Amino acid sequence: MRRPFKTLYEQDIRFWRQPSARWWYGLLLIALCAIPLISGEFYVGELAGLFIFAIAGVGLMLLTGYTGLVSLGHSAFLGIGAYTEAILLARGVPFYITLPASALVTGFAGVAIGIPTLRMSGLYLAIATLSFGSIVGTVLQKWETVTGGFDGLPVKAPYLFGVKLDGPEGVYYMSLLVLLFVIWLALNVLRSPLGRAFVAIRDSEVSAQSMGINLALYKTISFGLSAAITGLAGGLFAHYVRHLAPDAFDVLLSIQLVTIVFVGGLGSLHGAIFGAMFMRLLPQSIALIRDDLPNWLGRMPGLEPSIFGLILVLCIMYEPMGINGRWMKVKAYFKNFPMHKASAFRRQKSYAKSERLR
Amino acid sequence: MDDAARLLQLVVNGAASGCIYGLIAFGFVLIYKATEMVNFAQGDIMMLGAFVAYSFIHQFGLNYWVGFGLAILVTALFGFLLDAIVLRRVIGQPQFAVVMLTLGLAFIFRAGAGLAWTYDSVGFNTPFTNKTVNLGGLVLGQDNVSILVGTLVLCGVLYLFFSRTRLGVAMQAASQNQLAAYYMGIPVRRIFSLIWAISAGVAAVAAVLLAPVSMIDVNMGFLGIKAFAAAVLGGFGSIPGAVIGGVIVGVVEQLSGYFLPPGFQDVTSNIVLLAVLILRPEGLFGKTIRKRV
Numbered sequence: 001m002r003r004p005f006k007t008l009y010e011q012d013i014r015f016w017r018q019p020s021a022r023w024w025y026g027l028l029l030i031a032l033c034a035i036p037l038i039s040g041e042f043y044v045g046e047l048a049g050l051f052i053f054a055i056a057g058v059g060l061m062l063l064t065g066y067t068g069l070v071s072l073g074h075s076a077f078l079g080i081g082a083y084t085e086a087i088l089l090a091r092g093v094p095f096y097i098t099l100p101a102s103a104l105v106t107g108f109a110g111v112a113i114g115i116p117t118l119r120m121s122g123l124y125l126a127i128a129t130l131s132f133g134s135i136v137g138t139v140l141q142k143w144e145t146v147t148g149g150f151d152g153l154p155v156k157a158p159y160l161f162g163v164k165l166d167g168p169e170g171v172y173y174m175s176l177l178v179l180l181f182v183i184w185l186a187l188n189v190l191r192s193p194l195g196r197a198f199v200a201i202r203d204s205e206v207s208a209q210s211m212g213i214n215l216a217l218y219k220t221i222s223f224g225l226s227a228a229i230t231g232l233a234g235g236l237f238a239h240y241v242r243h244l245a246p247d248a249f250d251v252l253l254s255i256q257l258v259t260i261v262f263v264g265g266l267g268s269l270h271g272a273i274f275g276a277m278f279m280r281l282l283p284q285s286i287a288l289i290r291d292d293l294p295n296w297l298g299r300m301p302g303l304e305p306s307i308f309g310l311i312l313v314l315c316i317m318y319e320p321m322g323i324n325g326r327w328m329k330v331k332a333y334f335k336n337f338p339m340h341k342a343s344a345f346r347r348q349k350s351y352a353k354s355e356r357l358r
Numbered sequence: 359m360d361d362a363a364r365l366l367q368l369v370v371n372g373a374a375s376g377c378i379y380g381l382i383a384f385g386f387v388l389i390y391k392a393t394e395m396v397n398f399a400q401g402d403i404m405m406l407g408a409f410v411a412y413s414f415i416h417q418f419g420l421n422y423w424v425g426f427g428l429a430i431l432v433t434a435l436f437g438f439l440l441d442a443i444v445l446r447r448v449i450g451q452p453q454f455a456v457v458m459l460t461l462g463l464a465f466i467f468r469a470g471a472g473l474a475w476t477y478d479s480v481g482f483n484t485p486f487t488n489k490t491v492n493l494g495g496l497v498l499g500q501d502n503v504s505i506l507v508g509t510l511v512l513c514g515v516l517y518l519f520f521s522r523t524r525l526g527v528a529m530q531a532a533s534q535n536q537l538a539a540y541y542m543g544i545p546v547r548r549i550f551s552l553i554w555a556i557s558a559g560v561a562a563v564a565a566v567l568l569a570p571v572s573m574i575d576v577n578m579g580f581l582g583i584k585a586f587a588a589a590v591l592g593g594f595g596s597i598p599g600a601v602i603g604g605v606i607v608g609v610v611e612q613l614s615g616y617f618l619p620p621g622f623q624d625v626t627s628n629i630v631l632l633a634v635l636i637l638r639p640e641g642l643f644g645k646t647i648r649k650r651v
Binding site: 070132251313 | 396444447448451453454455457458459461462463464465466468469470472473477576580583586587590594621624625627628629631632635636639
C-alpha cells in the first residue's frame, strides 16, 4: 500500500492528504452541482438516494470502520430519524429545526442503546443491535397513534426560507449539502483526539484503555455520533420516499447498510461512498440487463438479493478491503508502473485468532 | 380448571416451538464452540432442510421416515461441503467478516431455494398432522408432542455421540484446543467440517419436526433470529443451555401472547435477548470468559 512518508505530525492530521486533492474534489463538486441542470429527473432522484445512503454509510463507517463496533440495527436509527422528521413537520415545525432535531433524537437513541451494550463486543453487540433493530421496527408498525402503523405516514414538503424544496432536485441539493457537511464533520472528528481514540479502541481495546482512553465514554460518543448521522440520513430519506412505511426499516435494510461499509472497504470514508454507489447502482444495472438474461434468470424474483449476497461473499473471501482496497491497488499499480510487485498487497497471514481464553 | 388447562396447553405449545428455536440454537452453539464462527445462515440451512424433506416426502412420495433420514443426510452433506469449500477459507479473518459472509450466504440460499423449489408456501403430510393425543384429560396436538419427543431423542443421541464415540470425543478436543488436538493426530479441519455437517443435520431435524406445525417457505429462516435469543439465554457456549434457553424463549413468547396486548409476542424474544445481554451477559449457564489480548 502506498504510504506517504510523513516527517511532521501536522502531516498526519492535515485535512487534505495531498494539496492537489483540493482541486479534484472541487471539480467533482462543481460537476455534482451541475448534474440536475443537464440530466433527467430520474437520475437526479437516484443520485439523491445514493447521497442519502452515503450519509448513512459515513455514519456507520464511524462506528464499524473506525471504532470497530458492529451494528446490525442501523435501520432503526434511519427509521427513527425519518419518523421524527415526518412527525415534526406534520406538527408544523419549520424544516431547519426538524432536520437537526431528527439527528438529535436519533443521537439520543444511539446513546440509549450504546450505554447498555458497552460491555459487549463483536458478536454479542451484533446480536444485540440486531434485536434492537427489530424491536424498533415492530414499534414503528404497532404504535399506530404516532406512526400511522401500516398505513404509513405522508411526509410534508419542506420549506426553507420560503422556498419549497420539493421534487428530486430539492432532495438532491439538500442531500448533497448534508453529505458534504457529514464528510467534513467525519474528517475533522477523525483527525481530532476523539477520532484517534476511536481508532485506538478499534485496534485494541485493552491497549487503548491502558493509554488512558475512557472506553465507556468514547464508545458511547461513537454510538451517538453514528446514530445522529444516520438519523440525518433518515430525515432526508423521509423526503426522498415522501410516504413512510414501517416495513422499509427492517433487518434487510440494516444488512444493506452494513454491506455498504463492508463492500466499500472498512476503515475509509471513501469506502462508505463507494459502498453506497455499489448499493444504489446495482439494482439499476440489474434492471438494465434483466431483459437480456435468459427468462428463468431474468424473471427470478430473488435475483437482486442473491447477487448482493454473492458479491458480499466474494468480497469477504477475496477482497476483504472492499472496493476502496481494490481502488488503492489499481492506483498503486499505475503509480509504480514498471516496478509493480505482486506481493506489495499480500495479506498478512494469520491463523485462527482465539477471542477467548481457555 | 379451564384456565389451568388452557395455560398448560400454552406452555406445551410454547415448549414445542421453543424446541425448534433450541435446535437451531444448538447449531449455532456447536459451530461457535468449535470454530468461533457464528453461522447467521443456520435458519436458512433449516429452510433448505425443510425443502429437501418436502422433495423426498411429497414430490418423490417416499415414506415419511425414509424421507426424514434422507433429508438429514443430504442437509448434513451440504453443511460439510459448505465448510470445506467456503468457510474454511475465511479462518483467521475477523469474527465479523464471518458474520457478514454467512449473512450473504443466507441471501444466496433463499434465492437458490426459491429457484430450485418455489417461492410459495408448501407443506407435506406427516404421521402427526392434525391428530391429537389425550393425556389424562389434557388434549394436545400430536404435532407438538412429536416435536418435544423428537428433541429429547435427538439430544440423547447427540449426548451419547459426544461422550461415548471416538469421533465425538475428538470433536470435543478440537473445540477445546485446536493446536493440542492437531498434535494428538486429530484431523482438525475434517472434524470442523463434520461439525458443520452435524449442525446442518440438526437443522434438518428441526425443519422436519416443524413441518406439521408451520408451512415451508423461503423466509422461514428468519426463525434463526429468535434462536439467537435461545443461544444467548443459554450462554452461547453451552449446548444444553441452548436447548433449555430455546424452551424458555418459546414458553415466554406464548405466555406473553396470552397475557400482553397484541404486538408484544413478536418482540418478546428480542426483549428477552436484550435483557439477558444487559443483565447477565454470560447467560444462564455460561461461564465468564475473559478476552485474550
